[in-house]
Amino acid sequence: MALLIADDVHERRLSTFIPKGKGCYSACALIFMAGIERQVDGELGVHQISSESNDLVNAQLSISDIIDMLTRFDTPAEVMTTMFKTPPSQMHVFSSEEISRYKLNRKGAATASNEPIPTTPAVTLPSTANSTGGPAPGPNSEQIAAASPAPIDPGPSEKLSAIEEFARKPTRIAVYTGLDLFGDDLASKRTVDVAECATSCLEMDGVCKAFTFNANPKIVRGPNCFLKANEGRADGNSVAISGKFLASADPDPTPFSMGTIDPKKALFEDVDLPGGDLGVRASIANATPLQCRLACIDNDRCVAFTYIKKKRECWMKGAVSTPLFKSGMISGVKSFQTFAPVKVIGLD
Known part of the structure; x- marks a missing residue:
């Protein structure tokens, strides 16, 4: 047989x-x-x-x-x-x-498959209907200006062998909560829920590798689905749901830990953290709040920061003092979090 x-x-x-x-x-x-x-x-x-x-x-x-x-x-x-x-x-x-x-692997003998591309599988992801939280910056909101990035036409795909086409086809999606995949946006759009966002990514025929969905119910206008060319930079954000698409050769992702300053839970308007500065001068001059937050995350000595809006100064802190009310300042406190996919969903 x-x-x-x-x-x-x-x-x-x-x-x-x-x-x-x-x-x-x-x-x-x-x-x-x-x-x-x-x-x-x-x-x-x-x-x-x-x-x-x-x-x-x-x-x-x-x-x-x-x-x-x-x-x-x-x-x-x-x-x-x-x-x-x-x-x-x-x-x-x-x-x-x-x-x-023994040259058991053999490529190039066949042309790319001309079979019709299978219908995009339906994606069922955790509901966001019960997401909670007050007004706060959503995923990537610090980057969003008046206009959202226009969708990129993936264009005609290069011819791949049947094996290469199969190997790059997503077979699973790893879903994370509280994780923002920051940057590398192909496009942004508004979707009803995270499942529609994931489907939009799948429909880009392999160009879209990941997505982040803003699950904050208070954000009712503007884009809430960010489609990614790559995973980008991982960033903690309690109102974010992100997905990474995995091919057949990719192993299931393992947990990882990193420092975060959550834009929703760990940023405080009109709050100063006096003292504890890492230097006698501002750590970054002519900075934005986003630059200050990310710089503190990337600095192993930084545990918090205070940003002075009027002077555009970023003061990174090596210690957290008693917070004081001070108009025109933004402070953030770093914590360490471990992220693991809440679910790995098969796309068969």
């Missing part, structure tokens, strides 16, 4: 691919070798044929068929030698060095 399937794969000029974390062993290996293009990211294993019958003639005929078929597939002789040397009770899994040496 495996030889019949392999012959059909070869005749149809199909490509074969073993994803990372998956395995193709025994009869499956015969089908893999039939691919007009082949790529092993997972495991490929071979061994001798086995049979409960002691009929030597039929066994020799089966071996002859296998050799004939594998020769048609341009299978390296070393692969066949390894196969027939490995007892049926064992399995030889090719190492990455053997995969390279």
Whole structure:
């Protein structure tokens, strides 16, 4: 049966691919070798044929068929030698060095797939209907001026092999709450909810790699969905929901920790933090509140800052003193947070 399937794969000029974390062993290996293009990211294993019958003639005929078929597939002789040397009770899994040496990965033999692009899968994400919080800057709001960035036309995509096209196709989405993916915006728009925002990203045929959705219900006008060319800079923001699209070869993301000054929870208008300055002069002159906040986050010695609006001065602090009311100042306090995806959603 495996030889019949392999012959059909070869005749149809199909490509074969073993994803990372998956395995193709025994009869499956015969089908893999039939691919007009082949790529092993997972495991490929071979061994001798086995049979409960002691009929030597039929066994020799089966071996002859296998050799004939594998020769048609341009299978390296070393692969066949390894196969027939490995007892049926064992399995030889090719190492990455053997995969390279035997040229088991084969590209460029097939043209890019002309099949219609599958319909964008529906995305179901956590509801934001119950999001809470008072008026506050939303994700990237410090960057938003009177106009939002215009959508970028991704243009005609370059021709990719069938394997390359499959490998770059998103298979999962990692969803984070309280995380803003800052910058690298392709476009911004207003969407009903985070699911519509994620779908807008998917519809850009691989150009959009991530998104951030502003879940603050008090923000009722202007863009709330930011589509990203890359993940950009990670920034803590309690009203943000972000998603990163993962391809088949990408591992599930692991938790990470970083310093944050949350624009909603950790910025205080008309508040001064006297003393504790890192220097005798302003840390940054002619600065914006955004520049001051990010500079403090990036400075390991900075635990807080005070920004003087009138002078446009940023004073980074090595210690937090008793806050005082002072008009025209903005202060922020740094904390450390750990971020992990609340859910990794399959897009099958």
